[in-house]
Amino acid sequence: MSEDKTPSHPVFAAIYDPVMEHAEDSLLREIRESLVEDMKGTVLDLGAGTGAMFPYFKRATDQELSLTLHAIEPDPHMRRRAVQKADELNLDIAIQPEGAQSLPYADDSVDVIIASLVFCTIPDVDAALSEVARVLKSNGEFRFLEHVQADGWLAHVQTAVNPVWRLGAAGCNLDRDTATTFKNDDRFDVIELEELSIGVPPVAPFVRGALVPR
Numbered sequence: 001m002s003e004d005k006t007p008s009h010p011v012f013a014a015i016y017d018p019v020m021e022h023a024e025d026s027l028l029r030e031i032r033e034s035l036v037e038d039m040k041g042t043v044l045d046l047g048a049g050t051g052a053m054f055p056y057f058k059r060a061t062d063q064e065l066s067l068t069l070h071a072i073e074p075d076p077h078m079r080r081r082a083v084q085k086a087d088e089l090n091l092d093i094a095i096q097p098e099g100a101q102s103l104p105y106a107d108d109s110v111d112v113i114i115a116s117l118v119f120c121t122i123p124d125v126d127a128a129l130s131e132v133a134r135v136l137k138s139n140g141e142f143r144f145l146e147h148v149q150a151d152g153w154l155a156h157v158q159t160a161v162n163p164v165w166r167l168g169a170a171g172c173n174l175d176r177d178t179a180t181t182f183k184n185d186d187r188f189d190v191i192e193l194e195e196l197s198i199g200v201p202p203v204a205p206f207v208r209g210a211l212v213p214r
Helices: 010-035 054-063 076-089 125-135 152-168 178-184
Strands: 042-046 068-072 093-096 110-116 136-147 188-196 206-213
Touching: 010 054, 010 076, 010 110, 010 136, 010 206, 042 125, 054 076, 076 093, 110 125, 125 136, 125 178, 136 178, 178 188, 178 206
Parallel strands: 042 068, 042 110, 068 093, 110 136
Antiparallel strands: 136 206, 188 206
């Protein structure tokens, strides 16, 4: 997928929530809750998808009235479902159509950026991290939940099936070593990084953590 091409996956958008329902309820709920703990100020959901984080944002806004919520989602089919979910929750969130590689926000304007299961699909990870570094305030946090490349035999399986998986899963890559990419980026310091024993091969393992600007 080229950087300037708008992603469009109507079938994937239609099946995403039903397919993920069990995992969201049984595996991801507590992790998503941890991503929104003690949020303040301006918050950006970096790739909202169908709005999986929105119920957690809603509970956070009920506790912290000063939150200002933003989201981006370039796929129009995913974005339409995110808008619908926000309406159902009565959640005040501005959802923009831009991608993570070109954020429509000013420098040093966001307090918390949350990326949940999105860096597997972003075409240019370095460009996206550059944008995160640009818009994040000096005292802000970049919080993430991502599935990443495994070790050993599973890594070979992921690499082998990735071309087919990527076609069927809207550009999702199984074999990105996202945790190492984050750790090695000299624009950030790691304040938390945890490998999670969840996931079903080939979508495993997962990592959760937080970065802060240097």
